[in-house]
Amino acid sequence: MTNNLQSFKDYLQLEKKYSPHTVNAYLNDIEFFQLFNKNQFDQEDIEQVNYSQIRTWIVSLVDDNMSNVTVNRKIASLKAFYKFLLKTKQIEVSPLLKHKALKTPKTLQIPFSEKEVAAVLNQIQNPEGFEAIRDKLIIDLFYTTGIRRTELIHLKAANVNPSTNTIKVLGKRNKERILPVLPIIAKQLILYFFERTHLEKVTDVDYFFLTKKGLKLNDSFVYRLINTYFSTVSEKVKKSPHILRHTFATHLLNNGADLNSVKELLGHSSLASTQIYTHSSLAELKKVYEDAHPRNQR
Incomplete structure (x- = not known):
């Protein structure tokens, strides 16, 4: 090098x-x-x-x-x-100064509907045992906090605080942010904490989410978990943790949240990153508009 x-x-x-x-x-x-x-x-x-x-x-x-x-x-x-x-003044002009990126097709991420999310959560409404309780909590955290997959995997047990209804996550470029959790999720955190203490062996003790063998989760494990559960209720092509994060943002915007608040929750550095989620909320707005305006032919 x-x-x-x-x-x-x-x-x-x-x-x-x-x-x-x-x-x-x-x-x-x-x-x-x-x-x-x-x-x-x-x-x-x-x-x-x-x-x-x-x-x-x-x-x-x-x-x-x-x-x-x-x-x-x-x-x-x-x-x-x-x-x-x-x-660092090694060169005076970049050879890529006037380069224009190649055109790429715009792909719109399609979020899950509120009905699809509800259907999954209803399937695991009363989980029993460590794995079922953990799986439900993971799905609920993705949907209610917009946490990234890597943030969830690396979430430290010490940074989960059910008493204040908050979790502290480490985002991109090592930026920390505090995420609020709903009271119903805080109860799940406590339940999972209790089940976690009964594992026979915990190797990765610092990490909050573990396998039944006491090891930290990995990317493919979390992806398969979300894909498996949502495959039973949705025919969408993509069924991943990122789609759940997308769903979180879209549903907040559809229900009146302002863009800046969603930006902070998602941990985006600029509004430009958050604005991609407005496509779906605009679709919802269009539906309301067409249903309500008297000039629309029915």
Whole structure:
């Protein structure tokens, strides 16, 4: 790894506070381009490349049937690297200054309906045993707090406070935020705490949510849990923790919550990230409008 790449890695980890997974993704993309540039142009120093060389790389990626979304992500990694070089005065102009991202199809995430969520919760209304109680609590937390999957997995037992109806989560870039929980959810937290103390062995004692073997949950476990439960009530293509987070935001907006409040609950750094959820609330508004306006032909 070159000195500039090592410095960039340190910058992402220490200053930007990106996760190890994100840092590795950035570096892999840059090193991939570095290898291409060496093979194609016999040039190892990517600090001195021009846009024509980068454009050749983009064409090769497209020719390899790589999706525009993936190509854009790789270019974003490269752009971040050159932005860092500008910031540290290693270069004077970024070769990607005038680059325009490839067009990608806009995909609208379709949230679960209130009826679908209610149907799932009714199925597990009176859970018995550690796993059933945990599963219901996980579904309820996703739906009532908008917590991210990784935030839920890494939720620490010490940061769960049923007495104040709050939990403290660690979000993107290590930003902490306090989330309120409904009184009915606080009761579930207490019940789960009680069941958790009766596990035979707890290895990952610091983490709140555990498997029956006392281990921290993982991404695939949580995804399968949500997918399994919602597959019984919904025919939507995507049935994931992120869709439940999307559902949380959409249902709040549909029922009158303001965008800024939803932004804070979701842990977004800007309103632009939150505004994607307004598409669904606008659909609800359109329905109310069409049902109520006298000029609408019935």
